[in-house]
Amino acid sequence: MNSNAPGWDLLIINARVAAMIDGADKIHSDYAIAIRGASIAWLGPTNDLVGSPEESADKVINAQDQLVTPALIDCHTHLVFGGHRAAEFEQRLNGVSYEQIAKAGGGIQSTVNATRACSDNELADLAEKRIACWLDEGVATIEIKSGYGLDLATERKMLRTARRLGERSPLTTVSTFLGAHTIPAEWKDNPDGYVEEVISMLKVLHAEGLVDHVDAYMESIAFSAEQVSRVFKVAKELGLPVKLHADQLSSGGGAQVAANFDALSADHVEYTDQQGAEAMARSGTVAVLLPAAYYTLRESTPPPIDLFRKHGVPIAVATDANPGTSPTLSLLTSMNMACTLFKLTPAEVLAGVTCHAAAALGLDDRGHLSIGARADIAMWKVNTPAELCYWLGARPLKHLICGGELAR
Ligand code: DI6
Ligand code: FE
Secondary structure, X not given: OOOOOOOEEEEEEEEEEOOOOOOOOOOEEEEEEEEEOOEEEEEEEHHHOOXXXXXXXXXXXXXXXXXXXXXXXXXXXXXXXXXXOHHHHHHHHOXXXXXXXXXXXXXXXXXXXXXXXXXXXXXXXXXXXHHHHHHHOOEEEEEEEOOOOOOHHHHHHHHHHHHHHHHHOOOEEEEEEEEEOOOOHHHOOOHHHHHHHHHHHHHHHHHOOOOOEEEEEEXXXXXXXXXXXXXXXXXXXXXXXXXXXXXXXXXXOHHHHHHHOOOOEEEEOOOOOHHHHHHHHHHOOEEEXXXXXXXXXXXXXXXXXXXXXXXXXXXXXXXXXXXXXXXOOOHHHHHHHHHHHHOOOHHHHHHHOOHHHHHHOOOOOOOOOOOOOEOOEEEEOXXXXXXXXXXXXXXXXXXXXXXXXXXX
């Protein structure tokens, strides 16, 4: 290598690059991206490279005909859990509703029982196997919620598992405390007492360094606006950003509660109204759409996409991977569903799993390709965002780079 050569570690050439910086539908053809360490060192037209690619970098990948995007980000999952709920799936096929199952002691509580019964290693093994599916689909950052413990020991076990996953795999994991997921059986007669317990768990787990964000499930079958606000007030005092499961099954003013606390995101938002959308626009709260949950529950009220567009609310798309309402291991499938069920454009969906998903996690170093950004990059065997959203089960990933390292 000559002494003037830039000395990059990796150089991708001849790619079709969606940088997600100059609009989601802008594709740069014949582009090159250079990586040094964990960051992007340079990007621009392949023709603008000074010197030959082989002289410039240790390794060169020719990405002819490949779409290259920021690695995908799944900003809403519950992928650490024990057991499964296929029996409830069958009950729902026979006409029993999700709410009825929850009220009868099934639903989230049944996964809580199964998760409490798992050892640390069992829980980690289950999650580690699942997480491989995200890597296979070009995901480099994933948010993981607790909320199937609902007691201190099991919430801690879940959050530690999420941290361990991040340490053992090339993925970045973001840990969200969801103690306010449902009222566990042992607190059934004292819901406000359980809210106090959530607050006390939050303080302990935060002190142990296990919490990045705080979430709650605001719904008629879960927590009220007042109860959520009590938890969020403490989260903010601790300096932790919040996000909210809002307006999924009914319109309860969840979007406004989220906006009042400057939430990073309000998620589901099927029943969010004009006031809610306006409040989210003012607070910069991202609308996270979860079409696989909508599909699984066979819902019929889609989120108010036009309101979000009109008011400039950023839209993200995520899996909501969980054993009850979204038994999926595939972000690409959720991307297809966001188009088919919610009529998002493929360009909006790509923004929804890159730059807007990063915003929903409060991360500004990824979700876009630019000099200095983290080198989390997905290379695809397809060449347009539309084709990425169009196939079902196609395994379109060619390569995944996480923090500059080739992970797939
Ligand atoms: N996310 C959740 O946390 C709940 N719904 C949703 O979309 C329920 C999860 C579950 O049933 O286990
Ligand atoms: Fe969820």
